[in-house]
Amino acid sequence: MKTLYLECNMGAAGDMLTAALLELHPDPAGFVRRLNALGLPKVEFRSAPAVKCGITGTQMAVLVDGAEEGRAQGHHHGGHGHHGMHDIAHIVSHLDLPKPVRDDVLAVYGLIAEAESQVHGKPVTEIHFHEVGALDAVADVTAVCLLMHELAPGRILASPVHVGSGQVRCAHGVLPVPAPATALLLRGIPTYGGEVRGELCTPTGAALLRHFVQSFGAQPVMCVEKIGYGFGKKDFERANCVRAMLGETDGGQECVIELCCNLDDMTPEAVGFAMERLLEAGALDVYTVPVGMKKNRPGVLLTCMCRAGQREEMIRLLFLHTTTLGLRETVCRRYTLARSMDVAESPFGQIRIKRASGWGVAREKAEYEDLARIAREQNVSLQQVQRAVFAPGRLEGGGDKS
Incomplete structure (x- = not known):
C-alpha cells in the first residue's frame, strides 16, 4: 500500500x-x-x-x-x-x-x-x-x-x-x-x-x-x-x-478506538439522530446491536469506531446525544485495503467507481447513490444500470478494471 x-x-x-x-x-x-x-x-x-x-x-x-x-x-x-x-x-x-x-x-x-x-x-x-x-x-x-x-x-x-x-x-x-x-x-x-x-x-x-x-x-x-x-x-x-x-507497506494497519454504551431508554428516532451526529463528526463507523438488559428490558449496544485523535470529541457527542451514564473504550488494531474513487463513463453518463486493493485483493464497486439516481431518472432497475457500467469495454477514464 x-x-x-x-x-x-x-x-x-x-x-x-x-x-x-x-x-x-x-x-x-x-x-x-x-x-x-x-x-x-x-x-x-x-x-x-x-x-x-x-x-x-x-x-x-x-x-x-x-x-x-x-x-x-x-x-x-x-x-x-x-x-x-x-x-x-x-x-x-x-x-x-x-x-x-x-x-x-x-x-x-x-x-x-x-x-x-x-x-x-x-x-x-x-x-x-x-x-x-x-x-x-x-x-x-x-x-x-x-x-x-x-x-x-x-x-x-x-x-x-x-x-x-x-x-x-x-x-x-x-x-x-x-x-x-x-x-x-x-x-x-x-x-x-x-x-x-x-x-x-x-x-x-x-x-x-x-x-x-x-x-x-x-x-x-x-x-x-x-x-x-x-x-x-x-x-x-x-x-x-x-x-x-x-x-x-504490506497493507493498511492502524489503531482505532471503539466506544460502546448500552441504551434501554431511548426511542429509535433518538438513537438514529445520535448515530447521524457521530458520523457527521467523522466517526469511522457507528452501529447498533440488539441486547437484553437488566429487568428484562430490550435495548441496543451502540458502538462508535473512531481514530485516537477523535476520542474526546466522540465521547462528548455520545454523552450529549444519548442517555448513557458511562462509556467503555477498547483499543483495536484495524486492517484496511487501500481505497480510491474514480469516475467512469457509462451509457448513462459519469458514475463514480470505488476501488480497493491490498493484501493480495483487488475489487471495485459502483457508487450506490449514482446508481440509484440514474435508476430513478431513467426509470430502470439498479441491476440494469450496474450491468451497463461494468459491461466489457464500457469503463473509461477510471483506470483498468481489476
Missing part, C-alpha cells in the same frame, strides 16, 4: 509540510506555478532550496501583497482588514481546485476556527483573523491539501509531534507553548516537549495533521521510495524540518 509517513521531530507548520510534500511531487516547479495560478488574492508562493545542519531540502515562502509576513497564529492586528470564516469560504469557493480539495481546505480551516472559538470563548461566526494571517494560513492549507490530493497516498501516518517548550509572544500577550489553539487541536494526539525552546508546532500545522493523519506512532516497516525535507524559518541546533517519506 502506498504510505506517507511524516516525521515531526521538530514539530510541524504549514510551510514545512508544504515544502516536504513538494519534494515528493514529480514536478515541484510546475506545481508551484499552478499554485500561483489558483487565484488566491494578493498571494504568491515561492520555493527555494535550503540547507540546515548540512542537510539540503526546500523552504516555502508565502508572500502577501509582495511581503512575507510571520506565520498565521490566529488573531493579528495591524493596518489590514480582518477575515471571518464566511470570507475564507468565499475565497476558497472561487479557487480553481477539485471539489475534494476545496472540501479539505474548508475542513482544515474550520478546525483552526473552532479551536480559536474555544480559546476566546466566542462563536465561530465571531472569530476574525487578520487579513494577512488568514491569507497566509489559507495558502499553506491549500498547498498541503492539493499536494495530498495529487500524491494520493493510501494511508497517512506520522510520528508523535514535538511541540517545543517555553513561551511564545502573540497579539494577546505571552502564552505557554504549545499555544492554546495548538494545544486544543492536538488533543488525543501523542505529543512531547523537550529541550528545544520555542514554538515548533503551529495551529495550521496541528490542524493539517489532525485532518489528514490516520495514526501516530513509530515508522512502520516500509520500502521508502522518496524522501522530502521541508525546512522552517528558524534555526536550532537540530535541523528544523519535517521529513516526509513516501513508500510501500
Whole structure:
C-alpha cells in the first residue's frame, strides 16, 4: 500500500509540510506555478532550496501583497482588514481546485476556527483573523491539501509531534507553548516537549495533521521510495524540518478506538439522530446491536469506531446525544485495503467507481447513490444500470478494471 509517513521531530507548520510534500511531487516547479495560478488574492508562493545542519531540502515562502509576513497564529492586528470564516469560504469557493480539495481546505480551516472559538470563548461566526494571517494560513492549507490530493497516498501516518517548550509572544500577550489553539487541536494526539525552546508546532500545522493523519506512532516497516525535507524559518541546533517519506507497506494497519454504551431508554428516532451526529463528526463507523438488559428490558449496544485523535470529541457527542451514564473504550488494531474513487463513463453518463486493493485483493464497486439516481431518472432497475457500467469495454477514464 502506498504510505506517507511524516516525521515531526521538530514539530510541524504549514510551510514545512508544504515544502516536504513538494519534494515528493514529480514536478515541484510546475506545481508551484499552478499554485500561483489558483487565484488566491494578493498571494504568491515561492520555493527555494535550503540547507540546515548540512542537510539540503526546500523552504516555502508565502508572500502577501509582495511581503512575507510571520506565520498565521490566529488573531493579528495591524493596518489590514480582518477575515471571518464566511470570507475564507468565499475565497476558497472561487479557487480553481477539485471539489475534494476545496472540501479539505474548508475542513482544515474550520478546525483552526473552532479551536480559536474555544480559546476566546466566542462563536465561530465571531472569530476574525487578520487579513494577512488568514491569507497566509489559507495558502499553506491549500498547498498541503492539493499536494495530498495529487500524491494520493493510501494511508497517512506520522510520528508523535514535538511541540517545543517555553513561551511564545502573540497579539494577546505571552502564552505557554504549545499555544492554546495548538494545544486544543492536538488533543488525543501523542505529543512531547523537550529541550528545544520555542514554538515548533503551529495551529495550521496541528490542524493539517489532525485532518489528514490516520495514526501516530513509530515508522512502520516500509520500502521508502522518496524522501522530502521541508525546512522552517528558524534555526536550532537540530535541523528544523519535517521529513516526509513516501513508500510501500504490506497493507493498511492502524489503531482505532471503539466506544460502546448500552441504551434501554431511548426511542429509535433518538438513537438514529445520535448515530447521524457521530458520523457527521467523522466517526469511522457507528452501529447498533440488539441486547437484553437488566429487568428484562430490550435495548441496543451502540458502538462508535473512531481514530485516537477523535476520542474526546466522540465521547462528548455520545454523552450529549444519548442517555448513557458511562462509556467503555477498547483499543483495536484495524486492517484496511487501500481505497480510491474514480469516475467512469457509462451509457448513462459519469458514475463514480470505488476501488480497493491490498493484501493480495483487488475489487471495485459502483457508487450506490449514482446508481440509484440514474435508476430513478431513467426509470430502470439498479441491476440494469450496474450491468451497463461494468459491461466489457464500457469503463473509461477510471483506470483498468481489476
